[in-house]
Amino acid sequence: MKEKDDFAYQTVYRYLVRLIDEMQTDSTLKMPSLRQLARRLRVSISTIQSAYGLLEQEGRICSVPKSGYYAMPGSFDGEAACPGGSLLDRLYHNVRRPGVTMLSGDEPHLLLSLEGALQSTERELMRQYPQPLATGFQPFGDLELRSALAARYTRNAQDCWHAEQVYVGPDLLGMLKIVVQTLNLVGTTVLVESPCTWTVLRLLQALNVQVVELPLGEDGNVRLTELDHLLLEYPISLAILPSSLNPVRGTRQSLDNRRGMAQLLNRYGTWVLENDSHGELAFAAAGPCLRELIDPQRLLILGSFDKVLGPEAPYGYLLCKQFDERWQAYFLLRAFDLPPVRQKAIARLCNSGRLDEHLAELRRTLEARMQQMGELLDRHLGCWLRYELPVGGSGIWAQSQQCVDMRQVFDHLLQRRLVIAPGELFSLSGLHRQHLRISYALDWSQDVAGLLMALGEALQQARR
The missing domain is CATH 1.10.10.10 (Winged helix-like DNA-binding domain superfamily/Winged helix DNA-binding domain)
Known part of the structure; x- marks a missing residue:
């Protein structure tokens, strides 16, 4: 195929x-x-x-x-929970099963959807273009959407983007795969911030890319001396880093720390891929994003729409001011056939300001649910977990206060049709074994307090 x-x-x-x-x-x-x-x-x-x-x-x-x-x-058969597979395989196998609740998801759009506006914009476009939309051959994505994205990332006349520097593809991971293959990163070494989204880690691993992890400190900052050491010791081909908000922990570096990291990356001439999939989910602005501090000639920006618009808009996009011929050759070869009407509808939402209005309301909703989840955690799991409330995103990064076997916690909850994401999923080198991620972007019509009490029982049983 x-x-x-x-x-x-x-x-x-x-x-x-x-x-x-x-x-x-x-x-x-x-x-x-x-x-x-x-x-x-x-x-x-x-x-x-x-x-x-x-x-x-x-x-x-x-x-x-x-x-x-x-x-x-x-139906659910606890004995058929993908025995023998890796922890990630078992998570994927069981989260798709009927009647299962995912307590560690990352789907902020579940709290507030823009699907209705997207569909109504599509219908309006179809009335405007009663015949099949004749947009010509657009292998790099719909021009209107690429122009909207270029405008969205332009800060001023000097720090600006143009449509020909934007490429639209099927989804975020597909675009990351394009980056690895187009820049010939197979067999090279890539630096990531840890914890890192497991889908990114496993894709890099599957593509035979060596991953070096840079752990965040307790304060959410990068240890600059450690970053300096890694950049000196390893031949880092690319650093994949979030724009401002770590998507797993929901924390953000201090401005001084971010600037210090950018100075090191610029000094070593390291290519940076800014992952902006969660950049607009920070509850409040806090200084420049990473892309504003990195040498623009060594910068790529990766983003997607699914966290905000949901699975109806899975498309990923890439911005880069270099390697035009390489990107164009790849996209011409693949010739992705993406629905032009939906791309135009997303562009209209961007240009009309409706996307920004939705984002503002979504951030308020996420922050309110985060506070609510924090209160429930204090009430039901205060003696078991410690955590810091995030400054954005859709989940809380929590650590067990006692040494537990988090895999045993996973197995125990699985019997109750509840799936969690243990911290070890967010690392390839065995980090975060006493952590887990708890989402507050979930169905709040269910008994959330009961889910957390079940988690507390599992933590108690798994205590070493």
């Missing part, structure tokens, strides 16, 4: 998993037809068939001849 089909297939699969979970009951429910879904998601029927095929293999749906596909009733 071609790579572009892989990306479309993954996107459709994620959409269907969410759809099945939303309609989960004790009875069998009919799924949309292949043709309906193909029209709704603007992909080929064969792509829908591939996604349905995997869901059928997993037992989440069944096909009835001459009738269609049906979502199966919720």
Whole structure:
């Protein structure tokens, strides 16, 4: 299967998993037809068939001849929890199962969605363009969206971006893979801040990229002497660092620390890939982002829309002022077929200011839920966990106050249809074994206090 089909297939699969979970009951429910879904998601029927095929293999749906596909009733077998697999494999296997609650997710859009505005903008565009949108061949992404992103990242006449320096692709990880392959990073060494999102870590590992981890201190700052040592000792090809907000801990470096880190990276001539996937989820502004301090000739910016707009807008994007021919050659070769109407709809949300209005409200909602989760943690887990309230994002990074086997905590909660992300998932070198991430971007109609009490019981049982 071609790579572009892989990306479309993954996107459709994620959409269907969410759809099945939303309609989960004790009875069998009919799924949309292949043709309906193909029209709704603007992909080929064969792509829908591939996604349905995997869901059928997993037992989440069944096909009835001459009738269609049906979502199966919720069921859970604790003994079938992917025994023998890695911790990450078991997490992925179980979080997709019916009736399971993910306590460590990273989906801020669940608290406040812009899906309705996105769909209404699409309908308006389709009325404006009653015929199929004839945008010509745009392998680098829709020009209107690329222009909107360039404008969004432009600070002034000197620090500016242009549409030809922006590339739009299927999703964030797909764009990171493009960076690794286009810059020939396979077999080289990349520096990351730790804790780091597990999807990024595992993708780098799968692509045979050596990862060097730079742990954050208790105060959320980087130890500059350690960074200096790593840059001197290792042939670092690229540093992948957040724009301002660590997406796992929700902490932010002090301005002086950020400037000191940028000075070291500039002095060593290190290429920097700024991961801006969570940059706009900080509750309050606090000085310049990393990209404003890094040599622009050695800077790449990676971002996506899914954290804000949800799975209906999974697209990732890349900004770079160098290697034009390399990026263009890669995108021309892959020829990603992304829906032009949806890209234009996202661009209209950006240009009209509706995205900024939504972000402001989303940040307020996240902060309120963060405070609520902090109160519940103090009430039910105060003797078991210590933590600092984050300054942004969708989760709380907590550490056990007593030595526990966090894998045992994971297994115990799994029997209660509750999935957590132990801290070791956010490292490749065995760091953070006494940590876990607790999300406050979840369904608050459920008994959140009960979930935390179950976590407390699991921590007590796993005490060494």
